[in-house]
Amino acid sequence: MLTDKxxxxxxxxxxxxxxxxxxxxxxxxxxASRRGxxxxxxxxxxxxxxxxxxxxxxxxxxxxxxxxGLTAGLLKPSGGTxxxxxxxxxxxxxxxxxxxxxxxxxLLPWRTVCENVALPLEVLQVPRPERAVKIAAVxxxxxxxxxxxxxxxELSGGMRQRLGIARALSFDPQILLMDExxxxxxxxxxxxxxxxxxxxxERRQKTVIFVTxxxxxxxxxxxxxxxxxxxxxxxxxVIENPLPRPRTLAMRDAADFLALSRRLREMLEGx
Amino acid sequence: xxxxxxxxxxxxxxxxxxxxxxxxxxxxxxxLDVPTWLLPSPVTIWRTFLKNAxxxxxxxxxxxxxxxGGLVIGALAGxxxxxxxxxxxxxxxxxxPLLVIDQSIPKMALAPIFVIWFGAGMMSRIFIAMIIxxxxxxxxxxxxxxxxxxxxxxxxxxxxxxxxxxxxKVRLPNAVPYIFSGLKVAVPLAxxxxxxxxxxxxxxxxxxxxxxxxxxxxxxxxxxxxxLMAALSLALFGLVxxxxxxxxxxxxxxxxxxxxxxx
Numbered sequence: 001m002l003t004d005k006x007x008x009x010x011x012x013x014x015x016x017x018x019x020x021x022x023x024x025x026x027x028x029x030x031x032a033s034r035r036g037x038x039x040x041x042x043x044x045x046x047x048x049x050x051x052x053x054x055x056x057x058x059x060x061x062x063x064x065x066x067x068x069g070l071t072a073g074l075l076k077p078s079g080g081t082x083x084x085x086x087x088x089x090x091x092x093x094x095x096x097x098x099x100x101x102x103x104x105x106x107l108l109p110w111r112t113v114c115e116n117v118a119l120p121l122e123v124l125q126v127p128r129p130e131r132a133v134k135i136a137a138v139x140x141x142x143x144x145x146x147x148x149x150x151x152x153x154e155l156s157g158g159m160r161q162r163l164g165i166a167r168a169l170s171f172d173p174q175i176l177l178m179d180e181x182x183x184x185x186x187x188x189x190x191x192x193x194x195x196x197x198x199x200x201x202e203r204r205q206k207t208v209i210f211v212t213x214x215x216x217x218x219x220x221x222x223x224x225x226x227x228x229x230x231x232x233x234x235x236x237x238v239i240e241n242p243l244p245r246p247r248t249l250a251m252r253d254a255a256d257f258l259a260l261s262r263r264l265r266e267m268l269e270g271x
Numbered sequence: 272x273x274x275x276x277x278x279x280x281x282x283x284x285x286x287x288x289x290x291x292x293x294x295x296x297x298x299x300x301x302x303l304d305v306p307t308w309l310l311p312s313p314v315t316i317w318r319t320f321l322k323n324a325x326x327x328x329x330x331x332x333x334x335x336x337x338x339x340g341g342l343v344i345g346a347l348a349g350x351x352x353x354x355x356x357x358x359x360x361x362x363x364x365x366x367x368p369l370l371v372i373d374q375s376i377p378k379m380a381l382a383p384i385f386v387i388w389f390g391a392g393m394m395s396r397i398f399i400a401m402i403i404x405x406x407x408x409x410x411x412x413x414x415x416x417x418x419x420x421x422x423x424x425x426x427x428x429x430x431x432x433x434x435x436x437x438x439x440k441v442r443l444p445n446a447v448p449y450i451f452s453g454l455k456v457a458v459p460l461a462x463x464x465x466x467x468x469x470x471x472x473x474x475x476x477x478x479x480x481x482x483x484x485x486x487x488x489x490x491x492x493x494x495x496x497x498x499l500m501a502a503l504s505l506a507l508f509g510l511v512x513x514x515x516x517x518x519x520x521x522x523x524x525x526x527x528x529x530x531x532x533x534x
Contacts, residue, residue, distance in 0.1 A: 072429045098429050106422045110444050110522040119440065123432040153525040171430075 021085060021175065021207040022048035022071055028079035029066050039232035040066045044080070046226065046235060050174075053201060053208045055218035057264065058228030058236075064211040066233070068177045071209060072098055084175065092175070096124055099168030099206075101178040105160040107152040113139070113163055114148040120171045134170055141200055142166045158189040165197070169204060176206040182217065191249055194220055198247055215264045219257055220247060227267040237267055311491040316498070319491035327499065333476040335503050337393055337465040341400020342457055342507075348401070349408025350450065356409075357416050357442060358434060374406050382467045391472040400464035404457035411453030415446025448523055451515040458507045462500055477503075 029041040040063040048054050056064050069075040070082050073089035084092035092098055099120075107116050114135055121131045139145050142162040152160055161181055168176055181197075182190045194217060201208060212218055218225045219241065227236045242256050251257055293313045299305070300312040307315055320327075356363040382399055389395040419441055427437045469478025477496045484492035519526065 069425075072425070074425050074428060093429055093431050096430065100422075100426050100429055102422050106420050106426065108423070108441065108444070109525045110447075120430050122440065123427065123430045123436050151522075151525065 019050050020047045021050040021052070022046075022209070023083045023086075024067075024070070024080070025083070026080035027070065027077045027082060029063065029070065029075065030078040041070075042232040042234050044233070044235055046238070048207060048209060049223075051205045051207055053198075053210065053221055053223045054226065055222035055224070056209060056211045056226045056228065057213065057215065057218045057268065058233065059230045059268065060213060061231055062228040063231065063233030064213075064228060065179050068100075068179050068209060068211055071175070072100060072177055096171055097174045099171070099173035099176045101161075101164050101168045101176065101181045103180045103183045105152070105164035107160060107163060107167075109152050112149050112151055113144060113155070116152065116163055117166050117170045120167060124171055126171070134172075138166045138170050141169070141203065143196065156189075157185050158193055161185065161193060162196070165200065169200070169206075172204075174207055176201075176208045178208060178210045180212055181210070183212070183214075190217075195247075195249060197221065198245075202246065215261050215268070216252065219243075219260045219264060220249075220252060225264060227264065236270070239263065239267070308488050308490045311494060315491050316494045319489075320495045320498075323492060323495065327480070327495070330475055330477050330480050330496075331499055331503060333393075333473075334396070334462070334465050334469065334478065334500070335507075337396025337468070337476065338400045338458075338461040338503070339507065340393070340397040341402075341464055342404045342454075342461040344397065345401040345404035345457065345461070346408045346450075346454060349405050349453070350412050353409050353412035353416060353446075354438060354443075356413060357438065370406065370409065378403050378464075379467050382471050386468065386471040391474065395468040395471070395473075396465040396476070399468045400461040403464040404461045407456040407460070408450070408453045411449040411456075412446050415449025416442040418449075419445045448515075448519060448526055451511065451519070454511045454515075455508060458511060459504045462504045462507070466500060 024044045024046040027041060027044040028039070031038045031040055044067070046067075056067055058064050066075065070077055071084070071089070073093050082089055084097065108119065111119070117135045117138060118131060121134060126134065135148075136145070139148065142165055144159065144162050144166060147155065147159065152163065155163065164181065182193050185193060198221060210218075210221060220243075222241045224241060225239045227239065228234065229236045239260070241260060243251055243254070243260070297313050300310060305312075311319070352366070356366055378399065382395075385398050386395050389398055416438075423441050424437065427441060432440075465476065466478035466481075469476035470482065473479040477500050480496040481493050484490070484496065
């Protein structure tokens, strides 16, 4: 079977060849709830390469977001280890290496665009003049220059998401964790934001873990796609994306893209 | 100009209702010849007010400053304790039930004790106004600080933000509209608190005026004093609303968007 062949070609727990940015080693995540134990993740072993764009896709409730929570150090694994650059999550956090982007941006509504981007820089006590330079650069990068003094409620959904990305990039973390960042946007804005994100990623070279439930998004954005099974979440397969970079929206009609999408769909349905 | 007419049109029903009520009151009292000591007519109350206006000023000032003093101290204490409670789960678990118990104690019934402790005068007024306005302040502030998106807390955590930093940058700003709601609840309570202190024992204040007037069976003066309490309460409420509008207008405009249907 085709599916089995791909799994065999890219076994999830094979030792990583080359450098590793984020390593999941036999990670279990169990939540205790009133109705008993819920196993969110089971024996997740996964290597994320430096500057890789890794998409995680799976049915809802498969623990995709839990993977982000573990990488950000917001959750402690019930079993196994998660390391960043060979060190602990705490070290990575202390070194300000992790940026978060959420589905609906999660901005501070009483702060202007400029002040929202400033939040991490204030927390990290970046001196004021340096702050201004970084803010201007990152707003320029995401295409929000000229909107510095607007409030979030005065922005469109796409612009709010750009602001969320600008805030995550403001302090130049090595790792960007994105939790369905375009999930709440309409299809046209979504396409536009996808190309924008790739442009930004190519310029800033971050290691990205991008959680999505959209096959098209995963196929378009990723270097590799991790397909998860339904609960308990396990790695069903890790699939290399053969599409060349830089990517254009027109590539979505290419045979490679369609073949990849089909494979991903088969994997998900098999899950 | 147009906006003035609009405002009049919008507010005219309640204004007309109040005027109608006063007129009906006047008519009933006059027609039925109700004795003044039982229920004075609006005109009599107004005359009594004019006759006593010169001496009422200091009483309004006494009650007002006691209420404001208690409100300010109660508000600051409420906000401060809310911050402390947010700092430590343990403290919250100890304090929250205590606060509920505190709220169940009828503080008016304790007023005599406070008068014994603090004597007749400003201290008693301020103290009772303070403990009575404290509760809505702490409850609202805690609610405001808690109602942040949990992912904002996550974001601050990944930045290794300290507790104080999350407090000043996320939780407290989020609580600002809630703090104003608390103040609006606390204003009339603080006035009541000050007046209750005066009922116990005082040599000035609107509560004292009521006591003296009742002693003299001067019912019109009782009405004058009570209406002045209401006016004081309204004025303070208006001040808080103005401060709220000034502070919230720019930064918290999104709240209005959530409340009102968009044009």
